[in-house]
Amino acid sequence: MTEVDLSKIEKAVSMILEAVGEDPEREGLLDTPKRVAKMYAEVFEGLNKDPRQYFETVFHENHDEVVLVKDIPFHSMCEHHLVPFFGHAHIAYIPRNGVVAGLSKLARAVETTAKRPQLQERITSTVANAMMDMLNPIGVYVIIEAEHMCMTMRGIKKPGAKTVTTVARGIYEHDDVKRAEILSLLK
Template identity: 90%
Template structure:
């Protein structure tokens, strides 16, 4: 992957400030291009990572029932408008032959996938597909709920509206009972 070109980002931000009629030399804006470049390096650091890497280390635990990590907070940047969206992910799987991943790896996969210009639908499917490929579970179910600033700040201007995306793989694609079980576990407080 390519390294972040801080200088190019700084020049682009300076040009944007000028294009909207601002003075990039104004006291409050002097360091803004540099701050934005550093922020972009941080919020897009997932471009240089593969969520599958988190599932290379597994454990054998003789566990063959649902594993669910819910309410994983995340933030990302809408690739259409480069404004944030944020929310929670719920990631579940049923291990095959007792093969389990560390619980933090599910959250890390969400975080890495979210830290790039992104679509919510793609985060949902990328996490599920990485788990299917690397863990070979009986099934994976991923639910993401997020608020998109592109719907809050502009366009329709509906703050508080949430988008929910789901991806079912393996047994969850066709087993309504298993799917209902996951959804009830996600709703539990």
């Protein structure tokens, strides 16, 4: 596990402030490099974590129908611009042989996966793959909706535009009726 080099981040932030024409010694900016370094350590704390860890402990229930956790809030940092994107994840799965995960584990898997320089598409597939690997469910369907600040505050400048990504595994890959069931539950 690699430790975050806070002093290196502080130096880099000071250099960025100088490069854009600011004075890092100005009163309002004196502690900014330190604050940014602490923030980066926090928002990138998922770099050395594997979301599959949350599915190591399972429970056995007599349940073989859909489990859906929707509206899981998350935030991440776009790996292309290092600005935030944020939104909600919706995760559905059908347990196999009654093997279920704690509901909070789905949210933890999203959070851990999001806390690294990231792409929305990768979060979606990483969570789905972790669940398939560890729970061996009949199917997993992950939907993520997010607003990307790289589209809001720079470039095209379209605040409110949402990106939706989906990943279907198992039965959801080919069963349109099962997928439609999840979509209707999300409305």
